[in-house]
Amino acid sequence: MNYISHLNAVFDKFNNDKRLNTTHVSLYMALFYYWNLNRFPSEFYINKHEIMQLSKIGSNPTYHRCMTQMTSWKYFKYLPSHNPYKGSRIRMSIFDTTTKQVRTKFETSSEQVVTPNINSNKQIENIDKLSLPKNENEVLIFFKKKKWSLVEGKKFFNHYKSIGWKLGGKIEIIDWHSKAENWMLRAEEIKDKDASSNKNYARNRDYLKTSKIKDYGQPL
Structure with a gap:
């Protein structure tokens, strides 16, 4: 994924999308920042309070409303965990600079309802205990x-x-548990890629063998 082409396409889409306001754009760029930090995986974990701090969103209802709207507008897919000990997941859509828009395929069709956290004070208290x-x-x-x-x-x-x-x-870092979960997810992806590379190497290894004995003393 070429992130420069992606950002050019996203800002072009922002410019033409009259539904967006500055809060939507700020939220998207905060998520893009974390996506970039995690080296653009197909899915990554986030912590609500970290995203709100980075995007300068001050209230839970605004955060959840923007998450819901931008998910319905296909900028990304938000999969909330509703669990203070485990971060929510994000799947970013991929755009390019051509007229054809390319998106990642979402692995599940089931939608989770985004609801405000009723016991927000209790959850923040629990997260503080997990900070490091x-x-x-x-x-x-x-x-x-x-x-x-x-x-x-x-x-x-x-x-x-x-x-x-x-x-x-x-x-x-506010919640190191969610960072550890994300670390495991990336490690699993790397393991799958390595396994695929080893299979390809084993498949092509026989083509490198030769039974002909060469005399390297002969001139070229």
Whole structure:
């Protein structure tokens, strides 16, 4: 995916879409920022409070209304978790600069209803408790609970510790559990790609074999 062509097409669409206001555009760019940080996967996890902070949206109803509207307008697909311990998911639509619009295929046709969080104060309190792991062992326990290798847990902990548990060097991570879930998702995608590459290599390896014995002492 060429993100420059994508952004050119998106801003052209913004310009022609009279339904949008500045809040919609701000929300989309916040999501694009996280999509970019995660290297443009087909699906990634988000935390509502981080997105609201980055997009400068101050109220839950406005956030959910914009999410619902931009999902119905096919800018992205929002899959809320309704769980303070697990981030919601986003599937971004892909655009190009031609007249033909290209979108990612959504893997499920079931729609989840977006509803405001009634117990928002309680959820924020729970998320604050999750903001950062106390130590590496806490991360390893979480990865083991999710049936993931401890090696991946160590990689996750070392990576985010090295960047001060901040995204882009500026935004503090609010919910490290959702970041760990996203890490696992990316690791699974990388594993699938590696497995596919190994199959292709094994399939083509026989073509590289030769039974002819060459005399490299002969002149060319």
